[in-house]
Amino acid sequence: MNGFKNSKFYLRLTILRQFFYIMGVRPIHIILPIVLSFIAASFDGISLGLLIPLARGIVENNFGFISETPLLKHVFAFAGGLFHSIGPGFSHNKNIFLFLVVTIFLAVVLKNIIGYINSVVFAYWHTRFKNNIYKFVFNRFVSFGKLFFDRTSQGYLNLVLDYSERVMDLLDAFERSIKNFFTLIVYFVIMFIISYKLTLITIVLFPILHFVLKAIISKIGRVAELKNAVKVDLSRRVFNILSCIPLIKAYSKEDETKKMYATINDDLRKLDFRAQRTIALIEPIQELIITTALLVMISVVALLLARDKPGDISVFVVFFYAARRSLPMFNIFNEMRSIFAQIKPPLKEISKILDDKDKFFVAGGSKRFEGLRSGIEFNHLNFSYIKGIQVLKDIKFFIEKGKMTAIVGPTGAGKTTLISLLMRFYDCPPSSILVDGVDIRDFTLKSLRAHITLVSQEVLLLNDTLKNNITFGLDREITIDQMVDVAKKARLYDFVMRLPDGFDTEIGDRGVRLSGGEKQRVAIARSLLKGSEIFILDEATSSLDSQTEIIIQDAINEAAHGRTAIVIAHRLSTIKHADKIIVIENGRLIEEGPLSELLSKKGKFYEYWEAQKFY
Secondary structure (H helix, E strand, O other), X not given: OHHHHOOHHHHHHHHHHHHHHHHOOOXXXXXXXXXXXXXXXXXXXXXXXXXXXHHHHHHHOOOHHHHHOHHHHHHHHHXXXXXXXXXXXXXXXXXXXXXXXXXXXXXXXXXXXXXXXXXXXXXXXXXXXXXXXXXXXXXXXHHOXXXXXXXXXXXXXXXXXXXXXXXXXXXXXXXXXXXHHHHHHHHHHHHHHHOHHHHHHHHOHHHHHHHHHHHHHHXXXXXXXXXXXXXXXXXXXXXXXXXXXXXXXXXXXXXXXXHHXXXXXXXXXXXXXXXXXXXXXXXHHHHHHHHHHHHHHHHHHHHXXXXXXXXXXXXXXXXXXXXXXXXXXXXHHHHHHHHHHHOHHHHHHHHHHHOOOOOOOOOOOOEOOOOOOOEEEEEEXXXXXXXXXXXXXXXXXXXXXXXXXXXXXXXXXXHHHHHHHHOOOOOOOOOOXXXXXEEHHHEOHHHHHOOEEEEXXXXXXXXXXXXXXXXXXXXXXXXXXXXXHHHHHOOOHHHHHOOOOHHHOEOOHHHOOXXXXXXXXXXXXXXXXXXXXXXXXXXXXXXXXXXXXXXHHHHHHHHHOOOEEEEEOOOHHHHOOOOEEEEEEOOEEEEEEOHHHHHHHOOHHHHHHHHOOOO
16 A cells, blocks of 8 residues: 555646645536536437437338337337327328437437537636636745745746646546547447447457557657756746846857757757657557458458348448447547656646745744834844855844944855845744844734835836836825825936836836836835835945935935834945944854944954945
8 A cells, every 4th residue: 555655656646636626626527527428428329329220211111120129119109199290191101210310310419519518617617727726836936935936947937837737638638538438338338239249349449559559658758758858948048048138148149049049949849749740650550450440340240241131231330330430539548648648747847836845935923013113133143045054153233223234244245145034035043033022933924024125236126117116015005296205205206207108107127228226216216105114225326336326325315214224235435324334254243333433443344444445
């Protein structure tokens, strides 16, 4: 039993069960198509079964045998009144012929009506299931910790959605298979009634088809594995290219980039062709085997008719008609096996999304943060992105409410990591960050972040209007007067007024139509509108020219006024008015104090200050 639970089949089955649960698949979603398919197949069987007496009566020009047929004689006895009501001009044979034709026609109509209803119901469920899985995958992605996105290509989400789409193909194959399954059963019952010997010859096809197609489907699975690996690589590289277009152009690497894309895409095309070429083998091989079997059966029938009952040719015609109609239905089962072979790689990727390993969730607490009362304490904080490599080492300092605290140090010292931990982008050790003496992990993420505004060096902007970027994340209505007010305070208003569409101007992907200074002013306007009491500035002016820096600095002073401000500064001239300066190097706190005190010590901060005098 344990061996089965550890098998690959059991693991894939478990993933599928999870997948179906996420989609919202319930027993009724399986039972109803089965019931409708059974009813449709029954009507199909009625129409096919009635072809036998119809064909025999036409060949013999006499339907008298109906009265001796166990089931039909009761049906016609019950329906006798109907034929008498039609009129005396109809003979017995004509009445039976008419009854058979009308019944066959009605059975076919009902079969198709029920089949259509089944298809519509299944289509409705299919679109709902697809919607559910897309929402689940996206919602789960958003819930992952920032460290997951630090380590994963941003194009990975599209790949997983594509994988989900391919697994959804199973549902389509399931719907087709249950239809064909019941139809095959009905056909085989009729064929068995006609001739059990010929039916047994037909049944022999199954093991032959199984073993012949098993090797082909196994090959399809191997090709699918390779194809999946190439698609992942292609997606990653395409995203890298599109996100670094300026770099590509700056180094004139357009031709090399095109060749790289063409090479990988050609490899993908070759693998896709190999898969399609292999899949294409299934139908002709299946056709060849079944046609061979049909020819054998025809030969057997020819011998039987020559020896015994030539008049039974009409019955055998129906048999071969049923056998021939069954031919396409065999393919669905092999198609399902082929789909199973091809979805193994997607299932592996989906399983990674479903489990919690390496997702780096940051769980919030249950307490609601109502606002800062005294301050924020970093209490012997240690942190590592990678196990065994410490980024922060025993950091301890206090940020007082209503004061400006500056954090300085060389690149890679751990300054931004401190801010990311305070923002709860990453999880910190218990009691290592205290807010008003309470472990920061005890507060809900939403209430904590509602009181913090972050303006970073890399301003994050949506491909949307200026208005929607400035008001992003707010749950309240913003008036035009409020927009104008924050734009003026952020030194953005004059720029907006020069734009043809004002606040409704589209700014492009990541704000590509704005300059660096304009992006920073949009971010500051957004922070002013949010109105959070804790204001964090992460090297927001380090990449700006001196003139723009002066404008941004005025806007920053406006935004920081009356708030608890935490400023990470590269240019030390911007933190002259800080109440406290924290100096970090190699993940350790080496100095702290006001500007005058640190300069008088002539320690590490003094060295930084002297080195930047030319600013």
